[in-house]
Amino acid sequence: MNLPPVCMILAGGQGSRLNALAWHRAKPAVPFAGIFRLIDFTLSNSSNSGLMRTGILTQYLPLSLMDHIGTGSSWDMSARTRDCRILPPTEGVTAKDWYQGTAHAIAMNSDFVYQGNEKEILILSGDHIYHMDYRPMIQFHRDKKAIFTIATMPVAPEEAHRFGIAVTDSNNRILEFQEKPSSPKSTTGSMGIYVADRDVVLTRMKHLILKGKTDIGAHLVPSLIGEGNVYAFPFDGYWRDVGTLDSYWECSMDLLSPETSGVDLVRWNMRTNMEASGLSLRAPSRFGDCARVTESMIAQGCRIDGRVHRSVLSPGVKIGARAEVVDCVIFDDTIIGEGAQIYRAIIDKNVSIGSGARIGPTGNDVRNQLFPDHLGSGLTLLGTRSVVPAGASIAGNCLVYPNTVQSDWSHETLMSGQTLRPAKFDNG
DSSP states (O other): OOOEEEEEEEHHHHHHGGGGGGGGEEEGEEEEETEETTHHHHHHHHHTOOOOOOEEESSSSSSSHHHHHTSSSSTTTTTTBBBEEOOOOOSSSSSGGSSSSSHHHTTHHHHHHHHHHHHHEEEEESSSSEEEOHHHHHHHHTTHHHHHEEEEOOOOOGGGSSSEEEEEEEEEEEEEEESOSSSSSSSSEEEEEEEEEHHHHHHHHHHHTTTTOOOOOIIIIHHHHTSEEEEEEOOOOOOEEESSSHEEEEEEEHHTTHHHHHHOOOTTTTOHHHTTTTTTGGOOOEEEOOEEEOOOOOOOTTTEEEESSSSSSSOOOOOOOEEEEEEEETTTOOOEEEEEEEEEEEEETTEOOOOOESSSSSOOOOOSSTTTSSOOSSSSSEETTEEEOTOOOEOOOOOTTTTTTTHHHHEEEEEEEEEOOOSOOOOO
8 A cells, every 4th residue: 555645845935925914924824713824724634634744844934833833743743653844944044045946945855755655745835725635636646647746726817827827638637837827828727736756756856956947836847747647636625825915814704604615614624733822721702791793703812892793803802892893804912992993904913903093994095005016905904013092093005014103103094005114123
């Protein structure tokens, strides 16, 4: 019987399009669904799929991610027959020693790959929201006698330029592969999930790297297609790339409609590290006599005295009396004062919002002046440990930088598209 593939999880991403959410943490460490982090979905899928040996490749701001993963025991990945290792760049200390691309990252950890007797490598991304049993894909790869298999799903034509795009025949063999093309030839998008023949692919990767070609989608896949046995594995479940603020917010809202969206964290058997984040020590949430909570997800340790509708609250959030929170994602230990009104906002950890503040779109919103590609749909983003004064007004597409304090507010109004930055800021 064949061993399961060795699993390599790419978890070093910077997540620049998530703006302030990723300035102080790696993208896979961004919180999601109250008590989870993005990487929990890939780790849970890996554990539930019976994988035995996993390497997690970190790079950008790895500390909180490494603390969260620990030994992997929270996902049952550290046991007598299971092994989970964190694999940071090890060659040197300068930027040129960092992983130069996805193929380069895998090749630089070939020693770990070759420690076992697996014939295949399962390559995963650590920053997608999805539920997948990898075993049918692995069997598909073996049945096809493929050297490389890509999990794919249909994407909207207007979104195809954001994906790797596969052109396939009637047998799902890939005839051509375009990495984020300006003129896509199909709508069959890569999910960033690969099963590969270990020896063939690592050898090819090393040859490509010598030529400065370091990416799986842009360089490795096209070079393998000439071999004739590169395949697309069709996937029809829930999968989202939450690489933008809009997609992150939309996926968060999907949590609140599991019967229509397909997101079901219980059925997916999701796991997280309850100890590292102190979740196991949180008290139950409390709801005041006038609290009203509808279509929302509320984590442990919250105190709610106002109205919450279609929102996701992480542990320790406090909502004051007569406050109203609608269509929001709020991270740990944020405090919202009495009578505040918050609409369509993403709020990071330990934010303080004063009484009577008003945050949300006005209907005449313009794109953010500094980050027009990040904030343009009416969302407002508040960075970690920022302060919003009592009575302040913030329109849509605004950004309040992390660590903004009361003295940084020369006016109590942020017009749509404006950004408030503290006098001293370190984007770390």
